[in-house]
Amino acid sequence: MAYNQVTPEFVEELKKICGTRVITGADINPDYSHDEMPIYGSKMPDVTIDVQSTEEIAAVMKACYENNIPVTVRGAGTGLVGGCTPVCGGVVICTMKMKNIIEYDFDNLVVRVQPGVLLNDLAQDALTHGLMYCPDPGEKFATLGGNVSTNAGGMRAVKYGSTRDYVRAMTVVLPTGEVVKLGAPVSKTSSGYSLINLLIGSEGTLGVITEITLKLIPAPKCTASLVVPYENLVDAIKTVPLFKKNHMNPQALEFFERPILISSEEFLGKAVFPRTVEGVECGAYLLVTFDANNEDELAAYLEEGVNLVLEAGALDVLVADTPAKIKDAWAARSAFLEGIEEQVEYYDECDVVVPVTKVAEFTLYCEQIAADYQFELKMFGHAGDGNLHIYATTGHKGANDAMPMGEFEDQVDDFMTKLYAKTTELDGQISGEHAIGYGKVKYLMDNVGPVNIRLQQEIKKVFDPKLILNPGKVCYKL
Amino acid sequence: MAYNQVTPEFVEELKKICGTRVITGADINPDYSHDEMPIYGSKMPDVTIDVQSTEEIAAVMKACYENNIPVTVRGAGTGLVGGCTPVCGGVVICTMKMKNIIEYDFDNLVVRVQPGVLLNDLAQDALTHGLMYCPDPGEKFATLGGNVSTNAGGMRAVKYGSTRDYVRAMTVVLPTGEVVKLGAPVSKTSSGYSLINLLIGSEGTLGVITEITLKLIPAPKCTASLVVPYENLVDAIKTVPLFKKNHMNPQALEFFERPILISSEEFLGKAVFPRTVEGVECGAYLLVTFDANNEDELAAYLEEGVNLVLEAGALDVLVADTPAKIKDAWAARSAFLEGIEEQVEYYDECDVVVPVTKVAEFTLYCEQIAADYQFELKMFGHAGDGNLHIYATTGHKGANDAMPMGEFEDQVDDFMTKLYAKTTELDGQISGEHAIGYGKVKYLMDNVGPVNIRLQQEIKKVFDPKLILNPGKVCYKL
Numbered sequence: 001m002a003y004n005q006v007t008p009e010f011v012e013e014l015k016k017i018c019g020t021r022v023i024t025g026a027d028i029n030p031d032y033s034h035d036e037m038p039i040y041g042s043k044m045p046d047v048t049i050d051v052q053s054t055e056e057i058a059a060v061m062k063a064c065y066e067n068n069i070p071v072t073v074r075g076a077g078t079g080l081v082g083g084c085t086p087v088c089g090g091v092v093i094c095t096m097k098m099k100n101i102i103e104y105d106f107d108n109l110v111v112r113v114q115p116g117v118l119l120n121d122l123a124q125d126a127l128t129h130g131l132m133y134c135p136d137p138g139e140k141f142a143t144l145g146g147n148v149s150t151n152a153g154g155m156r157a158v159k160y161g162s163t164r165d166y167v168r169a170m171t172v173v174l175p176t177g178e179v180v181k182l183g184a185p186v187s188k189t190s191s192g193y194s195l196i197n198l199l200i201g202s203e204g205t206l207g208v209i210t211e212i213t214l215k216l217i218p219a220p221k222c223t224a225s226l227v228v229p230y231e232n233l234v235d236a237i238k239t240v241p242l243f244k245k246n247h248m249n250p251q252a253l254e255f256f257e258r259p260i261l262i263s264s265e266e267f268l269g270k271a272v273f274p275r276t277v278e279g280v281e282c283g284a285y286l287l288v289t290f291d292a293n294n295e296d297e298l299a300a301y302l303e304e305g306v307n308l309v310l311e312a313g314a315l316d317v318l319v320a321d322t323p324a325k326i327k328d329a330w331a332a333r334s335a336f337l338e339g340i341e342e343q344v345e346y347y348d349e350c351d352v353v354v355p356v357t358k359v360a361e362f363t364l365y366c367e368q369i370a371a372d373y374q375f376e377l378k379m380f381g382h383a384g385d386g387n388l389h390i391y392a393t394t395g396h397k398g399a400n401d402a403m404p405m406g407e408f409e410d411q412v413d414d415f416m417t418k419l420y421a422k423t424t425e426l427d428g429q430i431s432g433e434h435a436i437g438y439g440k441v442k443y444l445m446d447n448v449g450p451v452n453i454r455l456q457q458e459i460k461k462v463f464d465p466k467l468i469l470n471p472g473k474v475c476y477k478l
Numbered sequence: 479m480a481y482n483q484v485t486p487e488f489v490e491e492l493k494k495i496c497g498t499r500v501i502t503g504a505d506i507n508p509d510y511s512h513d514e515m516p517i518y519g520s521k522m523p524d525v526t527i528d529v530q531s532t533e534e535i536a537a538v539m540k541a542c543y544e545n546n547i548p549v550t551v552r553g554a555g556t557g558l559v560g561g562c563t564p565v566c567g568g569v570v571i572c573t574m575k576m577k578n579i580i581e582y583d584f585d586n587l588v589v590r591v592q593p594g595v596l597l598n599d600l601a602q603d604a605l606t607h608g609l610m611y612c613p614d615p616g617e618k619f620a621t622l623g624g625n626v627s628t629n630a631g632g633m634r635a636v637k638y639g640s641t642r643d644y645v646r647a648m649t650v651v652l653p654t655g656e657v658v659k660l661g662a663p664v665s666k667t668s669s670g671y672s673l674i675n676l677l678i679g680s681e682g683t684l685g686v687i688t689e690i691t692l693k694l695i696p697a698p699k700c701t702a703s704l705v706v707p708y709e710n711l712v713d714a715i716k717t718v719p720l721f722k723k724n725h726m727n728p729q730a731l732e733f734f735e736r737p738i739l740i741s742s743e744e745f746l747g748k749a750v751f752p753r754t755v756e757g758v759e760c761g762a763y764l765l766v767t768f769d770a771n772n773e774d775e776l777a778a779y780l781e782e783g784v785n786l787v788l789e790a791g792a793l794d795v796l797v798a799d800t801p802a803k804i805k806d807a808w809a810a811r812s813a814f815l816e817g818i819e820e821q822v823e824y825y826d827e828c829d830v831v832v833p834v835t836k837v838a839e840f841t842l843y844c845e846q847i848a849a850d851y852q853f854e855l856k857m858f859g860h861a862g863d864g865n866l867h868i869y870a871t872t873g874h875k876g877a878n879d880a881m882p883m884g885e886f887e888d889q890v891d892d893f894m895t896k897l898y899a900k901t902t903e904l905d906g907q908i909s910g911e912h913a914i915g916y917g918k919v920k921y922l923m924d925n926v927g928p929v930n931i932r933l934q935q936e937i938k939k940v941f942d943p944k945l946i947l948n949p950g951k952v953c954y955k956l
């Protein structure tokens with residue numbers, strides 16, 4: 001796209017709207033040039049603005065629209081697909097200062113928030129009122145605006161659904177600077193095309209979300225977890241559909257393989273999970289959490305759950321039914337990504353989602369083809385959703401034993417292309433929860449095909465006729 | 479829109495695709511000219527085709543696209559907003575012959591169906607496998623294609639959500655005749671713009687849904703209901719938020735007022751609900767159903783529910799905990815619409831959704847302004863969702879005591895305009911579950927405003943550049 005350059009006159013125009021929060025040149029925080037996966041691109045913007053209100057954003061967007069300047073919106077920058085990287089430069093709008101929890105409605109069980117509220121802050125605050133914000137992505141310090149923009153999933157999606165299921169209404173600034181309200185604080189609607197569902201998961205490419213109304217539920221009164229080692233992942237995955245079939249609806253149902261557990265426990269310096277059971281090496285694990293509204297109900301779930309996994313071939317089962325034990329059981333799982341970041345030199349990841357019953361087939365395929373490459377493989381994921389996180393890594397941090405970056409990128413690209421083709425073959429989709437961003441556009445195009453992509457591109461033009469908002473993302477290659 | 483006329487040559491072209499199922503002129507079934515609300519228009523199409531496959535529909539759409547002929551898709555024709563009325567004539571495609579339940583996947587808990595499968599048929603068939611298809615609209619003999627197209631709600635939406643929440647994937651024929659698959663049989667995804675959510679609730683204006691993959695759940699093992707009379711609706715509505723707040727999550731939570739109950743019980747010839755309690759006349763009722771996976775859990779819900787409603791001001795509470803009693807308790811509620819259809823000469827209805835806490839305010843407003851008109855008012859709805867069904871009726875069927883149709887239409891239009899303005903004031907939306915169709919386009923436009931409508935109209939053009947598919951509906955006035 002042929003955008004205009006940011007001129008000193010244009011910067012002055014922005015300063016009339018946002019004053020000293022308009023930052024340019026060497027004063028720009030380099031963090032604003034990328035998200036947590038700089039492997040998917042990094043580029044310094046010309047201007048950054050920590051915006052404070054819908055009105056400000058509308059005025060900034062209008063100025064950028066009139067001057068044909070690209071705009072990229074970011075929250076906490078915790079994305080994993082290069083979604084907030086300003087790949088065409090221009091203006092970066094950061095919503096982190098818009099962090100007010102505006103108002104709870106305790107009867108209709110909704111809360112209005114600004115987009116820069118952190119997931120963790122809302123989750124904790126809601127709990128003080130006895131309420132739960134159900135989506136629980138691994139990254140607790142993402143903004144809610146970012147969560148909505150990526151339709152973030154997380155641990156509890158298997159029972160409670162993804163972020164999409166909790167968005168009731170939003171205020172959006174369109175690329176033209178027009179402000180539109182979508183949805184309503186009601187629990188059902190059949191009132192025209194669901195524009196709000198189009199905005200959810202659109203990764204900041206269709207409009208800037210400036211206020212969100214989210215659904216809450218009364219917090220379950222108690223939880224407990226099962227730690228379940230298996231000889232191999234095939235056995236573990238076979239168990240997964242049995243929970244729902246038997247009327248157990250776990251809040252979380254995670255799987256992981258031995259290598260990622262060991263490296264995570266090494267990272268934490270604490271080992272909780274059994275490594276062998278009666279001489280048999282544990283190759284894979286399920287981590288299951290139940291919630292309930294009273295102790296009797298919870299005890300019944302645990303008893304049935306224990307029987308179910310043992311009958312289905314688990315090597316053993318450990319019950320974590322005190323806060324300390326639950327914390328221990330989840331510590332290793334929660335540290336997977338952080339552990340990888342701290343321990344390896346380079347990594348890339350894939351976040352595909354396949355039918356629950358295809359998880360083992362997919363991971364076996366991964367292991368099989370990974371043998372042709374020099375990188376290491378680490379696999380875990382949301383078993384109950386069929387959502388896998390597959391990490392290809394090389395080298396130990398600082399040990400100078402990684403393959404060269406260019407070589408790693410080539411190998412990974414080849415590997416990932418095969419993985420995504422397998423995903424398509426298994427009726428899966430490119431991303432379960434991290435979204436498409438900049439890094440996965442070509443894989444999305446292959447997965448959904450040209451007619452679907454054409455519709456997406458034309459919808460993009462409906463909202464953003466000059467293609468100035470977050471260019472190069474989701475359905476448009478630069 | 480300037481469409482072409484259907485010519486004998488064009489009919490021959492259609493017959494090459496669908497043979498003798500292409501019907502024209504006087505042979506056309508007049509049912510195909512309207513839905514269950516002919517008050518919103520009735521028009522004979524030029525051609526009807528009972529289609530049998532995706533391929534046929536694609537070929538028909540391609541022919542209509544090339545010849546600029548309008549096409550309207552219908553299922554069972556049970557809609558309530560004129561959504562399947564072929565207001566511009568042309569071709570009507572009926573999907574009722576596409577009634578195969580194609581395949582269950584008992585591990586991933588999904589089922590693939592053709593769009594002409596009746597809700598009742600899937601619901602019954604799923605139960606034989608121990609599974610529940612959660613959406614439960616009042617009209618059991620609608621097609622699933624129609625349910626998806628209107629994002630149908632129903633009794634169980636308060637606990638389980640609307641049809642939208644159960645659609646995993648679909649095959650769609652675009653107005654151009656191109657075939658596209660949307661979604662996947664997976665439980666979460668963040669893979670580009672959610673075109674599937676755009677199609678859901680789009681009332682056959684963006685594409686023809688030719689196959690659907692739906693989510694199922696293991697059927698709850700037991701249910702029971704509470705019949706709860708109140709002195710007035712304000713008292714009844716005050717109770718509604720308390721269920722969820724107290725960790726009771728009823729499967730259904732309905733309200734109705736005395737007049738609709740009395741006429742429904744008269745229609746059925748059987749009275750179950752108390753009319754007075756200890757000398758106090760019952761002005762309104764809640765009907766609450768709990769489901770559970772064992773009798774203990776259910777008994778606990780019932781006990782807590784009884785205590786809750788009595789403390790909150792109910793006049794009495796009746797427990798319906800046997801199949802016969804539950805059937806009796808629901809018979810009157812289920813017959814509301816049928817009763818109205820059989821008993822009155824003319825009627826119109828509104829299906830707004832407002833925040834749960836605003837239901838009483840809205841109904842009081844309705845009663846207050848209805849005093850200015852000569853029609854009768856009957857009100858009921860899904861209290862747990864804030865979704866109201868408000869019927870304006872005139873005359874007793876066949877008694878020749880109704881006001882003239884034109885006069886009724888004028889009065890109702892004036893009344894409804896005020897109701898929809900109040901809906902907007904209360905942060906509500908035009909339709910909770912019946913959708914917009916032909917009858918409510920102008921109210922939608924007022925409710926969501928010009929920017930939103932412009933986006934909807936431009937999205938319509940992305941899918942349907944010649945505006946041939948179901949013209950005059952949702953966001954486009956003729």
